[in-house]
Amino acid sequence: MQDAGLRRPGLSELFTGFLLLGLTGFGGVLPMARAMMVERRRWLSEAGFTDLLGLCQFLPGGNIINMSVAVGLRFQGARGAVVALLGLILAPSAIVIGLGSLYARFQDHPTLRHLFAGLAAAAAGLLIATAVKIARPIWGRAVPMVIAGLFFLAIAVLRLPLLPTILVLAPLGILATWWAGRRKEAGRAA
Amino acid sequence: MTGTLLALALIFTQLSLLAFGGGNTILPEMQRQVVEVHGWMSARDFTALFALAQAAPGPNMMVVTLVGWQVAGWPGLLVATLAKFGPSSLVTALVLGVWDRFRDRPWRKVAQAGLAPMTAGLVAASAVLITEASVRDWALGAVTGAVALAALTTRLHPLWLLAGGALFGLSGIGQG
Numbered sequence A: 001m002q003d004a005g006l007r008r009p010g011l012s013e014l015f016t017g018f019l020l021l022g023l024t025g026f027g028g029v030l031p032m033a034r035a036m037m038v039e040r041r042r043w044l045s046e047a048g049f050t051d052l053l054g055l056c057q058f059l060p061g062g063n064i065i066n067m068s069v070a071v072g073l074r075f076q077g078a079r080g081a082v083v084a085l086l087g088l089i090l091a092p093s094a095i096v097i098g099l100g101s102l103y104a105r106f107q108d109h110p111t112l113r114h115l116f117a118g119l120a121a122a123a124a125g126l127l128i129a130t131a132v133k134i135a136r137p138i139w140g141r142a143v144p145m146v147i148a149g150l151f152f153l154a155i156a157v158l159r160l161p162l163l164p165t166i167l168v169l170a171p172l173g174i175l176a177t178w179w180a181g182r183r184k185e186a187g188r189a190a
Numbered sequence B: 001m002t003g004t005l006l007a008l009a010l011i012f013t014q015l016s017l018l019a020f021g022g023g024n025t026i027l028p029e030m031q032r033q034v035v036e037v038h039g040w041m042s043a044r045d046f047t048a049l050f051a052l053a054q055a056a057p058g059p060n061m062m063v064v065t066l067v068g069w070q071v072a073g074w075p076g077l078l079v080a081t082l083a084k085f086g087p088s089s090l091v092t093a094l095v096l097g098v099w100d101r102f103r104d105r106p107w108r109k110v111a112q113a114g115l116a117p118m119t120a121g122l123v124a125a126s127a128v129l130i131t132e133a134s135v136r137d138w139a140l141g142a143v144t145g146a147v148a149l150a151a152l153t154t155r156l157h158p159l160w161l162l163a164g165g166a167l168f169g170l171s172g173i174g175q176g
Helices: A009-022 A030-040 A048-056 A063-106 A109-138 A142-157 A162-189 B002-018 B021-037 B041-054 B065-098 B106-134 B138-153 B158-171
Strands: none
Touching: A009 A030, A009 A063, A030 A048, A030 A063, A030 A142, A048 A063, A048 B065, A048 B106, A063 A109, A063 B065, A109 A142, A109 B021, A109 B041, A109 B106, A109 B138, A109 B158, A142 A162, A142 B021, A142 B106, A162 B002, A162 B021, A162 B106, B002 B021, B002 B065, B021 B041, B021 B065, B021 B106, B041 B065, B041 B106, B041 B158, B106 B138, B138 B158
């Protein structure tokens, strides 16, 4: 899938590319990842990027984490995957540890305690917005909304463990979605 | 110490393999394990670590690194990070080789469509649990509401919204 005009990155370019992504990406690194790999560095074609993204969204794990592994592996084998993943998480890890030390040191300081409380409240607000955006495509559709509601009930209200919840509800969700799709098609044919 | 590291490894390996739809779906289970099952920190501390990780650049699951570090220092950081990012990366690497063969199969699309409501339900659960743990009075509730609204209706950078929340918090308004 190496189209004309595309360049195959070496190990060091994989590392610096993902290092930059890790350092500059806030709340959704994906659009920046596309800009870097498709437009600026020309590692992948638009179609190649979309295809890899499909794989990364299908599998467990963060999309951008999976993307770094897939891209690294495709261009430079196992070493490429390790180098790309390390490049992506090294700088954010260091920054997060720095912030964590500040918290550990100042969490009992009366003024800064207020600052951390405000930060946490704002982070909760961002998460609510994310939840709303993710729910929009299924809003008003009965079957997906019931499945989403069951997951919400099990995890947020009943506080059940995630593993058994997924083992029971995920196959149920896939079956129900498949059934709803078939009914819709049958309705269209009739 | 070894017991703690082993527990961290088990928890985050499981979360790594269950994180369909990205990191925000596994926050409730992470909180349940870290706060309720093991009692390593309070729900408030967990939420603070989550908020700090959101204020840092990079992938949105850096809270894992922070939790590992908080629970068991540098060894904890290494174990939690490896356990969270290793297994799912291994799965990605293994599936990449056969992706061409099943990408266009109908069952792949059915499975992906069937998992979308799960992601929606789990992220909603995350939002409720993190809000419960972080909103302790009307002023903080107002911050949460205002940030959610701004994130949905404006194109403001999330970092500005976090900074705004932190500054408002610093004023101490409403916080006893």
